Amino acid sequence: MTVPHVILSGIVGSTAYGLAHEGSDIDRLGVFAVPTAELHGLHRPKESHVSTRPDRTLHEAAKWCRLALGGNPTAMELVWLPDELYEVRTPFGDELIGIRSSLLSASRVRAAYLGYATQQFRRLEAKAAGPVTEEVRRRTAKHARHLKRLCAQGLELYAAGRLTIRLENPQEYRDFGERVADDPAVALPMLRAHERAFDETASVLPERPDEAAAEDWLRRLRAHLHADVTNGN
Structure with missing residues:
Protein backbone atom coordinates (compact mmCIF):
# COMPACT_ATOMS: atom_id res chain seq x y z
CA MET A 1 0.00 0.00 0.00
CA LEU A 104 -6.09 16.82 25.54
CA SER A 105 -9.02 17.41 27.88
CA ALA A 106 -9.86 15.84 31.24
CA SER A 107 -13.37 14.65 30.44
CA ARG A 108 -12.52 13.17 27.04
CA VAL A 109 -9.38 11.39 28.25
CA ARG A 110 -11.30 9.85 31.13
CA ALA A 111 -14.23 8.80 28.94
CA ALA A 112 -12.05 7.39 26.16
CA TYR A 113 -9.55 5.43 28.23
CA LEU A 114 -12.07 4.01 30.69
CA GLY A 115 -14.42 3.33 27.78
CA TYR A 116 -11.78 1.36 25.89
CA ALA A 117 -10.77 -0.44 29.10
CA THR A 118 -14.40 -1.43 29.68
CA GLN A 119 -14.57 -2.79 26.13
CA GLN A 120 -11.59 -5.01 26.88
CA PHE A 121 -13.30 -6.19 30.07
CA ARG A 122 -16.49 -7.06 28.15
CA ARG A 123 -14.45 -8.99 25.60
CA LEU A 124 -12.65 -11.08 28.18
CA GLU A 125 -15.98 -11.69 29.95
CA ALA A 126 -17.47 -12.95 26.70
CA LYS A 127 -14.48 -15.20 26.05
CA ALA A 128 -14.65 -16.62 29.56
CA ALA A 129 -18.36 -17.39 29.24
CA GLY A 130 -17.77 -20.06 26.60
CA PRO A 131 -15.68 -23.22 26.45
CA VAL A 132 -12.16 -22.59 27.76
CA THR A 133 -9.71 -23.62 25.08
CA GLU A 134 -6.05 -22.65 24.85
CA GLU A 135 -6.98 -20.04 22.24
CA VAL A 136 -9.68 -18.58 24.49
CA ARG A 137 -7.23 -18.45 27.37
CA ARG A 138 -4.68 -16.65 25.20
CA ARG A 139 -7.23 -14.10 24.01
CA THR A 140 -8.51 -13.55 27.55
CA ALA A 141 -4.97 -12.84 28.76
CA LYS A 142 -4.46 -10.40 25.89
CA HIS A 143 -7.66 -8.48 26.69
CA ALA A 144 -6.62 -8.36 30.35
CA ARG A 145 -3.20 -6.91 29.49
CA HIS A 146 -4.80 -4.22 27.39
CA LEU A 147 -7.37 -3.51 30.10
CA LYS A 148 -4.64 -2.91 32.67
CA ARG A 149 -2.53 -0.86 30.25
CA LEU A 150 -5.41 1.40 29.26
CA CYS A 151 -6.27 2.03 32.89
CA ALA A 152 -2.69 2.85 33.84
CA GLN A 153 -1.87 5.00 30.81
CA GLY A 154 -5.20 6.81 30.93
CA LEU A 155 -4.79 7.68 34.59
CA GLU A 156 -1.25 8.96 33.98
CA LEU A 157 -2.45 11.14 31.11
CA TYR A 158 -5.37 12.42 33.18
CA ALA A 159 -3.32 13.13 36.30
CA ALA A 160 -0.01 14.31 34.86
CA GLY A 161 -0.71 15.33 31.27
CA ARG A 162 1.84 12.92 29.82
CA LEU A 163 1.67 9.49 28.25
CA THR A 164 4.39 6.90 28.78
CA ILE A 165 4.11 4.39 25.97
CA ARG A 166 6.86 1.97 27.04
CA LEU A 167 5.57 0.18 30.13
CA GLU A 168 7.88 0.35 33.12
CA ASN A 169 7.31 -3.28 34.11
CA PRO A 170 5.89 -5.31 31.20
CA GLN A 171 6.08 -8.54 33.19
CA GLU A 172 3.54 -7.16 35.64
CA TYR A 173 1.06 -6.90 32.77
CA ARG A 174 1.86 -10.38 31.49
CA ASP A 175 1.37 -11.80 34.98
CA PHE A 176 -1.95 -9.99 35.32
CA GLY A 177 -3.08 -11.44 32.00
CA GLU A 178 -2.26 -14.96 33.17
CA ARG A 179 -4.12 -14.46 36.46
CA VAL A 180 -7.20 -13.26 34.60
CA ALA A 181 -6.94 -16.17 32.18
CA ASP A 182 -7.06 -18.46 35.23
CA ASP A 183 -9.83 -16.49 36.93
CA PRO A 184 -11.62 -13.75 34.92
CA ALA A 185 -13.15 -12.37 38.14
CA VAL A 186 -9.73 -10.88 38.95
CA ALA A 187 -10.19 -8.21 36.25
CA LEU A 188 -13.21 -6.39 37.65
CA PRO A 189 -11.65 -5.16 40.94
CA MET A 190 -8.74 -3.68 38.97
CA LEU A 191 -11.11 -1.82 36.64
CA ARG A 192 -13.21 -0.55 39.56
CA ALA A 193 -10.07 0.60 41.42
CA HIS A 194 -9.04 2.73 38.46
CA GLU A 195 -12.53 4.18 38.12
CA ARG A 196 -12.26 5.29 41.75
CA ALA A 197 -8.75 6.62 41.12
CA PHE A 198 -10.08 8.83 38.32
CA ASP A 199 -12.82 10.07 40.66
CA GLU A 200 -10.32 10.89 43.39
CA THR A 201 -7.60 12.44 41.22
CA ALA A 202 -7.42 16.10 40.25
CA SER A 203 -6.56 16.36 36.56
CA VAL A 204 -4.00 18.81 35.21
CA LEU A 205 -5.88 18.84 31.91
CA PRO A 206 -8.40 21.49 30.87
CA GLU A 207 -12.04 20.60 30.56
CA ARG A 208 -11.97 21.17 26.81
CA PRO A 209 -9.19 20.62 24.27
Missing part, protein backbone atom coordinates in the same frame (compact mmCIF):
# COMPACT_ATOMS: atom_id res chain seq x y z
CA THR A 2 1.54 3.28 -1.15
CA VAL A 3 -0.03 6.39 0.35
CA PRO A 4 1.38 9.81 -0.59
CA HIS A 5 2.12 12.62 1.85
CA VAL A 6 2.69 10.56 4.99
CA ILE A 7 3.76 13.13 7.55
CA LEU A 8 4.17 11.01 10.67
CA SER A 9 4.34 7.25 11.14
CA GLY A 10 5.70 4.86 13.72
CA ILE A 11 5.55 1.47 15.39
CA VAL A 12 2.78 1.21 17.97
CA GLY A 13 0.99 -1.57 19.84
CA SER A 14 2.65 -4.38 21.77
CA THR A 15 6.12 -3.63 20.37
CA ALA A 16 5.91 -0.05 21.61
CA TYR A 17 4.53 -1.09 25.01
CA GLY A 18 7.25 -3.70 25.54
CA LEU A 19 4.70 -6.53 25.53
CA ALA A 20 5.65 -8.14 22.21
CA HIS A 21 6.68 -11.78 22.15
CA GLU A 22 8.14 -13.98 19.46
CA GLY A 23 5.67 -14.07 16.62
CA SER A 24 3.89 -10.83 17.59
CA ASP A 25 2.69 -8.67 14.73
CA ILE A 26 4.36 -5.29 14.29
CA ASP A 27 1.65 -2.63 14.15
CA ARG A 28 2.21 0.71 12.48
CA LEU A 29 0.12 3.87 12.73
CA GLY A 30 0.50 7.08 10.78
CA VAL A 31 -0.98 10.31 9.52
CA PHE A 32 -1.15 11.32 5.86
CA ALA A 33 -2.51 14.38 4.11
CA VAL A 34 -4.81 14.33 1.12
CA PRO A 35 -3.66 16.79 -1.58
CA THR A 36 -5.64 19.96 -0.93
CA ALA A 37 -7.11 20.12 -4.44
CA GLU A 38 -8.77 16.73 -3.92
CA LEU A 39 -10.85 18.15 -1.07
CA HIS A 40 -12.78 20.33 -3.53
CA GLY A 41 -14.16 17.56 -5.70
CA LEU A 42 -17.53 15.86 -5.76
CA HIS A 43 -16.43 12.85 -3.72
CA ARG A 44 -14.63 12.95 -0.41
CA PRO A 45 -11.21 11.29 -0.42
CA LYS A 46 -10.68 8.17 1.64
CA GLU A 47 -9.93 9.07 5.26
CA SER A 48 -8.17 5.87 6.35
CA HIS A 49 -6.02 3.23 4.71
CA VAL A 50 -5.65 -0.10 6.50
CA SER A 51 -3.43 -2.95 5.38
CA THR A 52 -2.22 -6.26 6.73
CA ARG A 53 1.14 -7.92 6.24
CA PRO A 54 2.43 -5.44 7.18
CA ASP A 55 -0.21 -4.26 9.65
CA ARG A 56 -0.52 -0.53 9.06
CA THR A 57 -3.24 2.05 9.62
CA LEU A 58 -2.96 5.55 8.17
CA HIS A 59 -5.49 8.25 9.00
CA GLU A 60 -5.96 11.41 7.00
CA ALA A 61 -4.83 14.48 8.94
CA ALA A 62 -8.29 15.86 9.68
CA LYS A 63 -9.60 12.49 10.83
CA TRP A 64 -6.58 11.94 13.06
CA CYS A 65 -7.13 15.36 14.67
CA ARG A 66 -10.78 14.54 15.36
CA LEU A 67 -9.79 11.23 16.94
CA ALA A 68 -7.09 12.86 19.08
CA LEU A 69 -9.38 15.67 20.21
CA GLY A 70 -11.82 12.99 21.33
CA GLY A 71 -9.13 11.39 23.49
CA ASN A 72 -8.85 8.25 21.32
CA PRO A 73 -6.10 6.14 22.95
CA THR A 74 -4.90 4.55 19.74
CA ALA A 75 -4.57 7.86 17.89
CA MET A 76 -2.91 9.52 20.87
CA GLU A 77 -0.14 6.90 20.99
CA LEU A 78 1.36 8.20 17.77
CA VAL A 79 2.47 11.55 19.18
CA TRP A 80 3.97 10.13 22.40
CA LEU A 81 6.21 7.41 20.96
CA PRO A 82 9.87 7.08 21.93
CA ASP A 83 11.96 8.72 19.20
CA GLU A 84 13.41 5.45 17.95
CA LEU A 85 9.96 4.10 17.04
CA TYR A 86 9.21 6.79 14.46
CA GLU A 87 9.76 5.65 10.87
CA VAL A 88 8.50 8.81 9.14
CA ARG A 89 8.85 12.17 10.85
CA THR A 90 8.46 15.31 8.74
CA PRO A 91 8.45 18.95 9.91
CA PHE A 92 4.64 18.90 10.02
CA GLY A 93 4.84 15.66 11.98
CA ASP A 94 7.13 17.37 14.47
CA GLU A 95 4.64 20.20 14.77
CA LEU A 96 1.88 17.71 15.49
CA ILE A 97 3.98 16.20 18.28
CA GLY A 98 4.57 19.73 19.54
CA ILE A 99 0.85 20.45 20.01
CA ARG A 100 -0.04 17.05 21.49
CA SER A 101 -0.80 18.45 24.95
CA SER A 102 -3.16 21.04 23.47
CA LEU A 103 -5.34 18.25 22.10
CA ASP A 210 -7.68 23.49 22.31
CA GLU A 211 -9.31 22.88 18.95
CA ALA A 212 -7.79 26.10 17.62
CA ALA A 213 -4.30 24.57 17.80
CA ALA A 214 -5.40 21.60 15.69
CA GLU A 215 -7.29 23.86 13.28
CA ASP A 216 -4.28 26.13 12.79
CA TRP A 217 -1.96 23.16 12.16
CA LEU A 218 -4.39 21.58 9.70
CA ARG A 219 -4.96 24.80 7.74
CA ARG A 220 -1.23 25.43 7.43
CA LEU A 221 -0.77 21.86 6.19
CA ARG A 222 -3.53 22.34 3.59
CA ALA A 223 -1.99 25.65 2.47
CA HIS A 224 1.44 24.03 2.17
CA LEU A 225 0.17 21.22 -0.05
CA HIS A 226 -1.84 23.67 -2.15
CA ALA A 227 1.25 25.81 -2.64
CA ASP A 228 3.26 22.76 -3.70
CA VAL A 229 0.76 22.09 -6.51
CA THR A 230 0.58 25.75 -7.51
CA ASN A 231 4.37 25.89 -7.73
CA GLY A 232 4.47 22.69 -9.75
CA ASN A 233 6.07 20.52 -7.03
